[in-house]
Amino acid sequence: MNLLIKGGRVIDPSQGIDDTLDLVVENGLVKEIGPGLTAPAGAETIDAGGKYVVPGLIDMHVHLRDPGLEYKEDIISGTKAAVAGGFTSLVCMPNTKPAVDNKTVASYIINKAKAEGFCNVFPVGTITQGMHGDRLAEMGELKEAGCVAVSDDGKPVTNSELMRRALQYANGIGILVISHAEELELVGEGVMNEGFTSTELGLKGIPRVAEDIATAREVMLAEYVGAPVHIAHVSTKGSVQIIRDAKARGVKVTCETAPHYFTLTDDAVRGYNTTAKMNPPLREADDVAAIKQGLKDGTIDAIATDHAPHHIDEKDVEFNAAMNGIIGLETSLPLSLSLVQQGALSPNQLVEKMSCNPAKILSIDRGTLKPGSVADITVIDPARGWTVQADQLASKSKNSPWLGEAMTGAAAVTVVAGNVVFSGR
Amino acid sequence: MATEFKHKDIIALRDLNKDEIELLIATAESMREVNSRAIKKVPTLRGKTIINLFYESSTRTRTSFEIAGKRLSADTVNIAPSNSSATKGETLADTALNLLAMKPDIIVMRHAVSGSHYFLSKKVGCSIINAGDGAHEHPSQGLLDMLTIKDRYGRLDGLKVSIVGDITHSRVARSDIQGLTKMGSAIYLAGPPTMMPPGVERLGNVTVCGTMKEAIQDADVVIMLRIQQERQGKTLMPNAREYSRYFGLNPENLKLAKPDAVVMHPGPINRGVEMSSYVVDGSQSHILKQVENGVAVRMAMLYHVCGGELE
Numbered sequence: 001m002n003l004l005i006k007g008g009r010v011i012d013p014s015q016g017i018d019d020t021l022d023l024v025v026e027n028g029l030v031k032e033i034g035p036g037l038t039a040p041a042g043a044e045t046i047d048a049g050g051k052y053v054v055p056g057l058i059d060m061h062v063h064l065r066d067p068g069l070e071y072k073e074d075i076i077s078g079t080k081a082a083v084a085g086g087f088t089s090l091v092c093m094p095n096t097k098p099a100v101d102n103k104t105v106a107s108y109i110i111n112k113a114k115a116e117g118f119c120n121v122f123p124v125g126t127i128t129q130g131m132h133g134d135r136l137a138e139m140g141e142l143k144e145a146g147c148v149a150v151s152d153d154g155k156p157v158t159n160s161e162l163m164r165r166a167l168q169y170a171n172g173i174g175i176l177v178i179s180h181a182e183e184l185e186l187v188g189e190g191v192m193n194e195g196f197t198s199t200e201l202g203l204k205g206i207p208r209v210a211e212d213i214a215t216a217r218e219v220m221l222a223e224y225v226g227a228p229v230h231i232a233h234v235s236t237k238g239s240v241q242i243i244r245d246a247k248a249r250g251v252k253v254t255c256e257t258a259p260h261y262f263t264l265t266d267d268a269v270r271g272y273n274t275t276a277k278m279n280p281p282l283r284e285a286d287d288v289a290a291i292k293q294g295l296k297d298g299t300i301d302a303i304a305t306d307h308a309p310h311h312i313d314e315k316d317v318e319f320n321a322a323m324n325g326i327i328g329l330e331t332s333l334p335l336s337l338s339l340v341q342q343g344a345l346s347p348n349q350l351v352e353k354m355s356c357n358p359a360k361i362l363s364i365d366r367g368t369l370k371p372g373s374v375a376d377i378t379v380i381d382p383a384r385g386w387t388v389q390a391d392q393l394a395s396k397s398k399n400s401p402w403l404g405e406a407m408t409g410a411a412a413v414t415v416v417a418g419n420v421v422f423s424g425r
Numbered sequence: 426m427a428t429e430f431k432h433k434d435i436i437a438l439r440d441l442n443k444d445e446i447e448l449l450i451a452t453a454e455s456m457r458e459v460n461s462r463a464i465k466k467v468p469t470l471r472g473k474t475i476i477n478l479f480y481e482s483s484t485r486t487r488t489s490f491e492i493a494g495k496r497l498s499a500d501t502v503n504i505a506p507s508n509s510s511a512t513k514g515e516t517l518a519d520t521a522l523n524l525l526a527m528k529p530d531i532i533v534m535r536h537a538v539s540g541s542h543y544f545l546s547k548k549v550g551c552s553i554i555n556a557g558d559g560a561h562e563h564p565s566q567g568l569l570d571m572l573t574i575k576d577r578y579g580r581l582d583g584l585k586v587s588i589v590g591d592i593t594h595s596r597v598a599r600s601d602i603q604g605l606t607k608m609g610s611a612i613y614l615a616g617p618p619t620m621m622p623p624g625v626e627r628l629g630n631v632t633v634c635g636t637m638k639e640a641i642q643d644a645d646v647v648i649m650l651r652i653q654q655e656r657q658g659k660t661l662m663p664n665a666r667e668y669s670r671y672f673g674l675n676p677e678n679l680k681l682a683k684p685d686a687v688v689m690h691p692g693p694i695n696r697g698v699e700m701s702s703y704v705v706d707g708s709q710s711h712i713l714k715q716v717e718n719g720v721a722v723r724m725a726m727l728y729h730v731c732g733g734e735l736e
Contacts, residue, residue: 194623195623195624196623196624196627198622198623199593199622199623199624199625199628200439200599200624200628201539201540201561202539202540202558202559202560202561202562202596202599203539203540203559203560203561204560205622205623271540271543272539272540272541272543272544313516316518317516317517317518317544318517318536318538318540318541318544319538319539319540319541319544320537320538320539320559321517321538
């Protein structure tokens with residue numbers, strides 16, 4: 001399909017563009033960006049006046065639950081939620097059933113997404129076989145099958161020697177290791193952040209140092225073996241500082257945070273609210289401030305949702321019994337735009353964190369509007385007001401802490417490979 | 426008594442204001458008269474059904490609630506789901522809904538998960554009374570502690586109350602702190618730093634002391650908490666012997682408190698660990714008085730959640 005996206009504020013950090021311009025898509029590729037462009041033959045024209053036109057958003061951390069846990073989400077519903085939230089690419093974690101520890105499962109995901117999905121899906125393979133943490137997974141074949149990274153996300157690789165070897169081996173293959181940084185002994189039976197709120201609610205706490213120590217270990221191992229590492233879902237002030245220091249001395253470390261970590265504190269758990277239960281847990285106000293600062297100064301490279309769908313039966317239970325995680329694909333954009341509203345990020349930085357940087361970190365050919373590149377484009381209406389309602393979410397699961405809340409900003413049009421896959425509501 | 430008790434449930438003393446706590450204690454005081462009669466029964470809750478749903482084992486609290494219900498002429502049923510439906514995989518909500526279908530007026534529940542009573546309260550229409558939830562609250566214990574203190578001093582304000590032990594895991598400590606702070610007393614906590622939860626001083630008029638000596642110095646009330654080897658044994662303390670040396674109450678360090686200070690313990694006691702037998706059985710011990718008051722306090726709680734009026 002051919003498109004003329006007219007009069008939008010085109011923001012493409014990969015080319016240093018931030019101006020009111022037109023954009024022409026032809027045969028699924030970006031053809032041209034410039035002022036006063038005319039529509040090619042048979043093109044649909046999209047009026048983008050007052051909107052941002054940006055490289056398609058990439059969520060580098062989601063759980064699509066497919067195969068095996070389709071009662072929570074599947075590739076169809078997950079990618080539908082993605083495009084409604086403005087995402088054109090998803091990077092899905094391997095803790096499915098079976099886990100993505102072999103090329104067959106990886107191929108299944110890629111093929112199903114191509115055949116039935118609404119956007120690109122790039123799978124992550126496991127670091128260890130079956131995510132059991134004792135033998136390396138077949139990373140070479142996982143990469144050949146199309147995996148863009150490896151991770152045992154959901155749990156850490158507790159054995160430091162194995163993690164060292166994973167970093168070395170993956171580096172040799174040229175695949176990134178994504179770490180779920182958590183020191184399990186310190187987590188113990190904790191169910192929320194350890195602090196005043198856990199004291200008052202009488203819930204077992206997870207100390208922030210459980211994440212900090214694990215982050216420090218990953219950074220030190222990466223530095224020692226000279227390999228890159230990416231830290232998933234950074235939630236603490238301590239982790240931000242460790243990563244900032246490591247970057248300053250040249251360690252090849254990148255990291256992401258999630259919208260809930262710069263939006264909510266552990267106060268959201270009050271009332272034993274299971275939609276505020278996730279791992280790592282919501283932290284405190286000084287952590288939120290540090291996460292925002294880390295985003296602003298470039299310590300935190302990416303915003304990813306850690307979209308973690310769970311069935312109502314897994315959340316509508318007593319607090320300790322509830323599963324960890326919240327959905328995020330359809331709320332990430334407005335929550336991240338609020339950082340622009342607050343002046344914590346420029347629109348340019350926002351696009352870097354939600355598109356350019358994830359593409360760069362994972363070496364995928366997206367995150368740009370350069371002529372000739374695949375036309376994955378998100379048209380954002382930064383002013384659109386809407387309310388999060390369970391029955392209007394595309395995701396199968398409704399475990400969002402923002403149900404009933406007002407949001408500002410939404411995807412107006414989502415374009416994947418030149419096709420309009422989502423348009424307004 | 427002008428105050429009206431408007432709560433359907435009693436889940437936490439944090440949710441009650443000073444007047445409501447005073448009302449419960451005043452009602453408990455009047456209920457004691459029933460307990461001293463030769464025929465210890467009044468018809469107040471005749472026709473009401475109370476289910477005691479205890480997910481954690483309990484002798485004292487469950488028996489106390491059962492006796493309280495029976496003395497008010499309610500029909501009481503005890504269920505320990507750990508050896509019935511819970512082991513068949515039934516959820517808490519389903520168990521409660523099934524019980525609710527039998528039309529109870531009150532469910533008294535003890536559960537290991539903090540906050541599970543709030544969850545239950547959203548699911549069922551009957552009254553919920555918390556008989557202990559995780560490390561959150563144990564409101565009947567807090568109330569009976571206050572009644573016992575009031576018996577001794579005639580008031581609940583301006584007292585120095587020390588609580589010694591594992592504060593982190595103690596629902597008794599949290600209810601005592603919530604209640605006594607609201608009544609105007611000052612709480613002094615002592616225990617190994619491994620057992621002191623972060624920010625606990627923000628729960629009320631609370632001072633965290635570096636030593637037990639500091640906490641019990643000139644105290645009007647000393648509340649000792651149970652040390653559970655299975656819980657604290659691994660990383661929170663070296664062993665019971667050392668714990669007892671630094672945080673055990675004995676006739677010597679009890680002299681630091683005010684003469685005739687009230688000594689209390691929620692039970693069950695580990696004699697020789699948190700308290701020496703000389704103190705447990707000594708003249709300042711109010712431990713059995715606490716148990717006695719427990720029945721009256723629970724009668725008052727059952728009575729008020731049923732919305733009854735004193736005859």
